Amino acid sequence: MGFDRRKFLKTAGLAALTVAGTPLKSLAQDDSTVIEAVTEVSGLPQEHPITAKRWAMVIDLQKCAEHENIKDCARACHEEHNVPHFDNTKDEIKWIWEEHFEHAFHELENEHLKEKFTHTPVLLLCNHCDNPPCTRVCPTGATWKRDTDGIVMMDWHRCIGCRYCVAACPYGSRSFNWRDPRPHIDKTRPEFPTRMRGVVEKCTFCEERLAKGQIPACVEAAKNDALVFGDLEDPDSKVRQLLKDRFSIRRKSSLGTQPEVYYLV
Amino acid sequence: MLEKALSGDRRYWTWIIILLGVIGIGTLMYIRQFNEGLGITGLSRDVTWGFYIAQFTFLVGVAASAVMLVMPYYLHNHKSFGKITILGEFVAVSSVIMCMLFIFVDMGQPFRITNVFLYPTPHSVMFWDTVVLSGYLCLNILIGWITLDAEKKSVAPPRWIKPFVYISIPWAISIHTVTAFLYSGLAARPFWMTAVLAPRFLASAFAAGPALIIVLCLILRRVSNFDAGKDAINKLSVIMTYAMVANVFFVLMEIFTAYYSAIPEHAAHFNYLFFGLGDANSLVPWMWLSSILAIVSLVLLLNPKTRHKENILILACVTVFISLWIDKGMAMVVAGYIPNPLGTVVEYSPTLPELLITIGVYAIGALLITLLYKIALSVKKRAAA
């Protein structure tokens, strides 16, 4: 029997399946990161990066309350990262912002809470959890937890804008670009990209600044050490000292997300 | 066989043209949404899934319900279902395609959708949802086509299709279980994170799906001379009844757990739906409508005298469908976000562009059903002659 039509179609179908199977090689893709330190040439990132095994932030609520302008932190972050400003809460995008205690720690319902705290502004941002529910649900790997330093990263090239991560985040840390953000950016900084409509964004612990040896913008803006940033795995770090000496709480700690932003009461 | 969709009377072509017109309007609206962004919908930073995903969730259930025609025929030899399994399979095809379209229009970067396949993430339920839905679509197209083709040639379907038919039964269950898992695994949303969500979804699927199929069968009897047969319709209505009872039972279970435990985080969402929270009460009338329709449908369905009367059956089917469309769609999806994890209440209601795009997608589904049913009926008519 010759090579008839049926045989041709069978062979072509098998060939097509084989070709379609090649993307599966990306399953072997390793997301573990290597942050190199490069010396010699000046002006390059990673000349003197600051690295850690597990980045964490400690926020001192007392010092926040004493700060003359708590909005400095959010302004520094949003200016550094070209975060757009919308007048309405519907399209709002925020990487770091203030809430009242009762909203920030909604699970600590307490009608007779110490007066001082009922109006204490609390700075909220992505907690860069150790067990993040947002990275678990992302269908493309556009957000993931870095093995090297624990930062929950965003890849805006890969994000398909499904907003599953926004649904999964128990802290409301993530924002979606409902529109083109560019017309709403007060002053665009060329050193950092903007994002486009249709992707989710959030705080990335200023990983691009860390690579250049700079602390996060919000930490820098909080001049009175209200925000402390450091390596939780380093027993001598300031964050570890603070957590040893003072009473700290985390948001919704019973959910098992292991947030790495601690609040000193 | 496809050419059979191209011959029809005036009513047929008028209907097609109307659908194409609606699809055109939806498409234009979508182009605007694509260019401007999803900001033209009513979605916000706090309510990030709304009308589109509500339709998706509801339609996955309708798609799964094809199994309620396949199972009695292939597993339990109820001959009367033999005539209509193809109708169930084509409803599944149309529903799954509508599901995929609703996902597509809801995405921020829809043309990156291939990233889900290029970078598979087995830890994400959404990845698996894409896989099982695609697989289910292929299964139903294959099974529908092969069985219809065999009928056209007046022979029994080839034996190798049987395993696919058998696989489609647990696969149908899986598509709706996985869709429920999208919601029920999220610690952040206590309204969704309930073990009974998957059983509830399945129960409502097996009520809403047969309701649609019964109505379609009765429409087919009007516009063509295809008669599904009283036996099949009766058996389907019994399936629908039992499923609706189970669904209402599950909802009552949820209400008990939330209110008896009185945990604010759980009860707050039910309060929002049934009583409103402060000034936020846009879903309250819808929720009560859904509940009343559910009771009405059960009253009509549980009594065999009313269930067997065709006019009343149609009314019962419509009330079941609408009740579940509200409950499983907008109510379930939107109330998960209200109040938000910080305890604030931000309401949501769909905008006109959102509604027009939705109607456009439904029109595409209706067009598919029309074309596929036309083919199926033409084949059956020929074979019977």
Place this chain on the structure above:
Amino acid sequence: MYDAGKVIIGLIVFLVLITFPIWYNVASGKATYVPELAPAAKGTACVADTEYMRANHMDLLNQWRDDVVRNGIRVYTAPDGQKYNKSLTLTCLDCHNNKTEFCDKCHLYMAVDPYCWDCHVIPEEVR
């Protein structure tokens, strides 16, 4: 063949129309057009040689994207040993600072519309 005359004339008209892009470009001299790119404003060499960049700059940028965003590797060592920051805005556009006269020239000619610019800032446009 029935209506042989009409059919053959029709075929010839069709062929002429369908090959219009080819013979029109040759006849009007546009076929020999090569976009003229503005020279870089500074620097002596690019991160790779021109032949390679002309054909593969997209692959290089994709590789840079994955290296920086997904792997945190931000420094690129060129074949000539020079080290660069892997950044479209800060490295590429630092030397090739006129997007209209450089990038767009070829992109427009080839009807290519990369969406990099939706996010990556063009320094000239925001100064």
